Amino acid sequence: MEDFRQLKVWSKAHALTLAVYAASQQFPRQELYGVTSQMRRSAASLGTNLAEACGRRSDGEFGRFVQIARGSASELEYQLLLARDLCFLSPQEYSNLSRDLLEVQRMLTTLAQSLRSSIDCAQSKARS
Helix, strand or coil: CCCHHHCHHHHHHHHHHHHHHHHHCCCCHHHCCCHHHHHHHHHHHHHHHHHHHHCCCCHHHHHHHHHHHHHHHHHHHHHHHHHHHCCCCCHHHHHHHHHHHHHHHHHHHHHHHHHHHHHHHHHHHHHC
16 A cells, blocks of 8 residues: 555544644643653654555565554553643543544554454465
């Protein structure tokens, strides 16, 4: 796949990134280079890594960038929790962002599993 915009998970990750940027605009100014920056980078990394995955030529390389996106999703999961506990996010904002993140995480997991199955199948055929 060469056009990342065709991936439904990329669209969901992009929407989540926009929501994270909007929610973090209200964070304290002194957190601009702390939680705000970290949270925004993790969110943006989701779509960035999916875009880079689509530019790769093999399923193995594609899968590696999907795994990196999964790592960024885990980082964002913690940062949302931290922002909630620091009272930077309201319980409702936290709930909405966490729900959207969980959906992206599930989609990334499904994509990674389907890539692994595809790679395993191709390797089995090559051995036969």
